[in-house]
Amino acid sequence: MSTTKNTQNGGVSVDRYDLHIGSDCNDEKTVVLGVDGGTTSTICVCMPLLHISNNHLPDPPPILGRAIAGCSNHNSVGETLARDTLEQVMMEALSKSGAKKSAVEAVCLGVSGVNHPNDQDRILNWLREIFPKHVKVYVQNDAVAALASGSMGKLHGCVLIAGTGSIAYGFSEDGKEARAAGGGPVLGDWGSGYGIAAQALTCVVRAHDGRGPQTMLTNCILKSLNLSSPDELIGWTYADPSWARIAALVPVVVSCAEDGDGVANQILNEAVQELAVTVKAVVHKLGLSGADNSGEFPIVLVGGVLTDNKNWDIGQKVVNTLIKTYPGAFPVRPKVEPAVGAALLACNFYMKEKEKNGVL
Amino acid sequence: MSTTKNTQNGGVSVDRYDLHIGSDCNDEKTVVLGVDGGTTSTICVCMPLLHISNNHLPDPPPILGRAIAGCSNHNSVGETLARDTLEQVMMEALSKSGAKKSAVEAVCLGVSGVNHPNDQDRILNWLREIFPKHVKVYVQNDAVAALASGSMGKLHGCVLIAGTGSIAYGFSEDGKEARAAGGGPVLGDWGSGYGIAAQALTCVVRAHDGRGPQTMLTNCILKSLNLSSPDELIGWTYADPSWARIAALVPVVVSCAEDGDGVANQILNEAVQELAVTVKAVVHKLGLSGADNSGEFPIVLVGGVLTDNKNWDIGQKVVNTLIKTYPGAFPVRPKVEPAVGAALLACNFYMKEKEKNGVL
Numbered sequence: 001m002s003t004t005k006n007t008q009n010g011g012v013s014v015d016r017y018d019l020h021i022g023s024d025c026n027d028e029k030t031v032v033l034g035v036d037g038g039t040t041s042t043i044c045v046c047m048p049l050l051h052i053s054n055n056h057l058p059d060p061p062p063i064l065g066r067a068i069a070g071c072s073n074h075n076s077v078g079e080t081l082a083r084d085t086l087e088q089v090m091m092e093a094l095s096k097s098g099a100k101k102s103a104v105e106a107v108c109l110g111v112s113g114v115n116h117p118n119d120q121d122r123i124l125n126w127l128r129e130i131f132p133k134h135v136k137v138y139v140q141n142d143a144v145a146a147l148a149s150g151s152m153g154k155l156h157g158c159v160l161i162a163g164t165g166s167i168a169y170g171f172s173e174d175g176k177e178a179r180a181a182g183g184g185p186v187l188g189d190w191g192s193g194y195g196i197a198a199q200a201l202t203c204v205v206r207a208h209d210g211r212g213p214q215t216m217l218t219n220c221i222l223k224s225l226n227l228s229s230p231d232e233l234i235g236w237t238y239a240d241p242s243w244a245r246i247a248a249l250v251p252v253v254v255s256c257a258e259d260g261d262g263v264a265n266q267i268l269n270e271a272v273q274e275l276a277v278t279v280k281a282v283v284h285k286l287g288l289s290g291a292d293n294s295g296e297f298p299i300v301l302v303g304g305v306l307t308d309n310k311n312w313d314i315g316q317k318v319v320n321t322l323i324k325t326y327p328g329a330f331p332v333r334p335k336v337e338p339a340v341g342a343a344l345l346a347c348n349f350y351m352k353e354k355e356k357n358g359v360l
Numbered sequence: 361m362s363t364t365k366n367t368q369n370g371g372v373s374v375d376r377y378d379l380h381i382g383s384d385c386n387d388e389k390t391v392v393l394g395v396d397g398g399t400t401s402t403i404c405v406c407m408p409l410l411h412i413s414n415n416h417l418p419d420p421p422p423i424l425g426r427a428i429a430g431c432s433n434h435n436s437v438g439e440t441l442a443r444d445t446l447e448q449v450m451m452e453a454l455s456k457s458g459a460k461k462s463a464v465e466a467v468c469l470g471v472s473g474v475n476h477p478n479d480q481d482r483i484l485n486w487l488r489e490i491f492p493k494h495v496k497v498y499v500q501n502d503a504v505a506a507l508a509s510g511s512m513g514k515l516h517g518c519v520l521i522a523g524t525g526s527i528a529y530g531f532s533e534d535g536k537e538a539r540a541a542g543g544g545p546v547l548g549d550w551g552s553g554y555g556i557a558a559q560a561l562t563c564v565v566r567a568h569d570g571r572g573p574q575t576m577l578t579n580c581i582l583k584s585l586n587l588s589s590p591d592e593l594i595g596w597t598y599a600d601p602s603w604a605r606i607a608a609l610v611p612v613v614v615s616c617a618e619d620g621d622g623v624a625n626q627i628l629n630e631a632v633q634e635l636a637v638t639v640k641a642v643v644h645k646l647g648l649s650g651a652d653n654s655g656e657f658p659i660v661l662v663g664g665v666l667t668d669n670k671n672w673d674i675g676q677k678v679v680n681t682l683i684k685t686y687p688g689a690f691p692v693r694p695k696v697e698p699a700v701g702a703a704l705l706a707c708n709f710y711m712k713e714k715e716k717n718g719v720l
Contacts, residue, residue: 075598115594180569185546186597186606188562202548209540210641234475237546238435241601246546281570 030105031064031097032350033090034343036145037072037082037111039164040244043339044069044089046097049105050347057152061340065097073113074122083126086111090130106136108346110145110338112165115182138349142338143169143179149341150300150334153348157332158282160318162275163303164247166192170282180281185243191274193247193305199267200253201237201246204230207263215263216256224252250305257312271305272314276321289326296328307333390465391424391457392710393450394703396505397432397442397471399524400604403699404429404449406457409465410707412513421700425457433473434482443486446471450490466496468706470505470698472525475542498709502698503529503539509701510660510694513708517692518642520678522635523663524607526552530642540641545603551634553607553665559627560613561597561606564590567623575623576616584612610665617672631665632674636681649686656688667693 030049046065069089074082127137147159158170166189167182206212208230256264288297306315319331390409406425429449434442487497507519518530526549527542566572568590616624648657666675679691
């Protein structure tokens with residue numbers, strides 16, 4: 001396999017492969033698309049159709065083309081825009097890879113906002129309108145793609161995502177699935193980046209009006225937002241309802257906690273407990289840890305809240321809490337992005353269907 | 361004083377007075393405007409310029425005209441629309457009262473979203489552009505008008521508002537003022553209608569995904585929203601970001617608590633504690649209860665969360681909690697609406713300025 005290395009969007013290393021995927025695949029040009037559709041952005045990668053065995057994947061993974069677009073969560077931007085964004089990002093990734101639409105064998109979308117079979121069906125119908133009939137199309141919650149990014153496309157274990165929002169999603173070996181949290185700010189995703197930052201803002205207001213203890217968060221948050229008084233926070237929160245804008249304050253909270261602030265430490269410790277409870281709900285439902293809780297299973301950690309902090313390491317503290325209950329749980333920090341996870345899922349789903357139908 | 365009784369907007373009793381306000385007031389036709397500008401609606405009343413002494417006010421109060429418009433919170437609808445709404449509602453109330461703009465002597469606006477002197481100055485400037493120079497104009501947070509509605513325009517004591525949002529606002533006898541909460545949902549007004557209902561929705565999702573105990577709230581809330589599964593709540597909350605739509609679920613929570621549901625009872629008990637803490641922060645800052653906490657002061661209760669429930673009476677439980685700390689505190693449930701409170705404030709502010717200038 002010879003490669004020519006390019007660097008494309010977002011500084012991500014992109015490899016252009018001459019495809020020799022082996023005897024499983026007769027057509028050298030066949031590709032799959034994997035899409036990670038989050039609340040902030042949508043990423044699509046185009047990869048060759050791989051037969052992944054024994055979790056083996058070339059490092060770096062064979063990404064033929066990669067494209068980025070805006071939000072594709074139909075709950076946030078409406079159906080028409082969500083659909084247009086998805087189509088556009090897939091066509092751009094294909095075009096960058098040099099492959100034609102006719103080369104696509106399978107597409108897997110991991111999209112936030114897929115919370116109900118109705119959501120899944122609607123997006124499947126969009127995909128069936130975009131691609132020829134023979135193309136295999138799969139739609140999952142974006143958490144499933146994130147799990148696959150840590151498990152090389154194998155759906156077993158539990159993923160915990162804590163970025164702007166938070167969700168835990170898991171699969172048992174026999175294909176049962178379960179989720180917890182992932183409802184957004186109104187529905188109390190308190191371990192998320194939004195949850196942590198909203199708690200911090202609340203604590204600043206409480207310290208200011210006498211309901212709560214003084215905290216370093218006041219000066220640090222006001223400074224980072226260029227405001228002069230906590231009274232101005234009300235106007236600031238109203239000015240833009242975006243959760244990502246609130247969640248962007250997480251590093252300030254972590255920094256105050258590292259400097260020993262009691263309020264900031266309490267917020268982060270509560271977030272750790274909340275995230276651990278979220279994973280436990282999924283593990284319990286699926287019986288992932290076995291009858292005596294000692295069974296081995298991966299916990300895939302994804303999202304800035306879990307991965308960006310070196311000193312006050314939220315992800316590590318969640319793992320430490322979980323391992324007390326589940327000594328066989330082991331953390332996985334994915335080396336590839338969720339869009340690649342979605343592409344690997346596309347390969348695996350495709351191969352499984354072909355095997356089932358006796359084609360391979 | 362002869363009256364002709366009409367019934368106007370909202371079924372409110374409206375009286376048309378031949379004004380004989382006594383020797384304090386030379387011009388029989390002089391009027392004041394009082395405005396209550398909330399997040400849901402804006403109400404303006406036109407009243408004769410009264411000299412209120414010894415908390416004496418005709419019952420029912422002499423309302424000459426009353427008008428209702430939409431939201432005038434500049435944080436929610438932007439400055440232009442907020443200003444237009446305020447001007448429109450004042451002109452409509454004037455027109456209904458049969459008085460001319462030139463008859464207006466004083467205007468008091470109690471507007472939500474006034475959280476900073478800058479907000480106050482901006483709205484004062486709008487009023488100065490709308491009315492002739494001699495008209496006295498006053499701008500306050502809407503909580504101040506609500507306090508005045510319970511105290512006949514005297515600014516002493518603490519008001520607690522819990523409707524869609526929540527806030528406590530108080531004045532000491534010597535004119536110091538303080539507030540607590542009132543920051544909206546991001547900033548943690550957890551005792552508010554929004555806070556109670558958002559907690560209830562969160563508990564339904566937690567019960568569904570295994571993070572929390574089962575609760576009657578699940579069936580009752582799904583039934584009231586005509587949904588078939590808790591998974592559908594995510595789409596429902598995203599579909600419309602209005603807090604009032606969430607807060608409208610409070611009666612369902614109260615009903616489940618009355619039926620003995622543990623989760624609903626815990627939510628309401630926590631709301632009671634949260635609201636009591638909010639009042640305590642204001643009482644403490646102003647020293648309203650005196651050195652030994654036994655001083656007498658009114659706690660004015662306003663808003664559907666505090667006043668609409670007969671069995672599980674949130675307002676009464678807040679008062680019971682507060683009286684344990686402040687035996688001299690006494691609850692006041694206003695008989696007039698906050699817009700009338702604003703009009704009474706306009707009268708009082710005007711008379712005080714005239715007295716100060718030696719005119720009266």
